[in-house]
Amino acid sequence: ILNVEQSPQSLHVQEGDSTNFTCSFPSSNFYALHWYRWETAKSPEALFVMTLNGDEKKKGRISATLNTKEGYSYLYIKGSQPEDSATYLCASCTSGTYKYIFGTGTRLKVLA
Amino acid sequence: ETGVTQTPRHLVMGMTNKKSLKCEQHLGHNAMYWYKQSAKKPLELMFVYSLEERVENNSVPSRFSPECPNSSHLFLHLHTLQPEDSALYLCASSQEVPGARGTGELFFGEGSRLTVL
Numbered sequence A: 001i002l003n004v005e006q007s008p009q010s011l012h013v014q015e016g017d018s019t020n021f022t023c024s025f026p027s028s029n030f031y032a033l034h035w036y037r038w039e040t041a042k043s044p045e046a047l048f049v050m051t052l053n054g055d056e057k058k059k060g061r062i063s064a065t066l067n068t069k070e071g072y073s074y075l076y077i078k079g080s081q082p083e084d085s086a087t088y089l090c091a092s093c094t095s096g097t098y099k100y101i102f103g104t105g106t107r108l109k110v111l112a
Numbered sequence B: 001e002t003g004v005t006q007t008p009r010h011l012v013m014g015m016t017n018k019k020s021l022k023c024e025q026h027l028g029h030n031a032m033y034w035y036k037q038s039a040k041k042p043l044e045l046m047f048v049y050s051l052e053e054r055v056e057n058n059s060v061p062s063r064f065s066p067e068c069p070n071s072s073h074l075f076l077h078l079h080t081l082q083p084e085d086s087a088l089y090l091c092a093s094s095q096e097v098p099g100a101r102g103t104g105e106l107f108f109g110e111g112s113r114l115t116v117l
Helices: none
Strands: A005-007 A010-014 A019-024 A032-037 A043-049 A056-059 A062-067 A072-077 A086-094 A100-102 A108-111 B004-007 B009-013 B016-023 B029-038 B045-050 B052-058 B064-070 B073-079 B087-094 B112-116
Touching: A005 A086, A010 A019, A010 B016, A019 A086, A019 A108, A032 A072, A032 B029, A043 A056, A043 A062, A072 A086, A100 B045, B004 B087, B016 B029, B029 B073, B045 B064, B045 B073, B052 B064
Parallel strands: A010 A108, B009 B112
Antiparallel strands: A005 A019, A019 A072, A032 A043, A032 A086, A056 A062, A062 A072, A086 A100, A086 A108, B004 B016, B016 B073, B029 B045, B029 B087, B045 B052, B064 B073, B087 B112
């Protein structure tokens, strides 16, 4: 994988459902991975910064895992709420560069 | 006072105009970035500055000219743009660039929506 890829592109879930998204990134020379939440008409806000293989991070109902050897990260949302509706972005950084490369994002809509 | 402030929020310009986008960060960060968000595309890195020195120019056309007079301010000067340059331009900052003891998150402004006629 040369680019950062996210799936699915968009997702509609019912309030209370749990959901997860995938971020795939180049595994060679991995340096760091970020997850961001971007609500409409606002600025992207960081959720997690992950650097170590096997990292698991949690913030409230949202958690993330990291596998640097195979180049993927999962973001999980437990018991989705309407306020979770946003675009979720991941960004990967490779050693020796100054670049955080973003995926196209997963747009989540939680229906009340 | 928000951490990263961008002005103007909206800008409409003709292809022969010269305009500038401004970004200011109040977080004491040493790294600043310009990203471009076009429809249906991922955030595209344009420029990276570390302590006022440009460290990354991601093959951006010369009609975009960045300026970083100090670690708190970043400008993007626009000249002879094309309609395909219409996009949301996001400024971000971080404590350090990656590798310089930095793996920390990016703090974004709300963006400047540019329309080129």
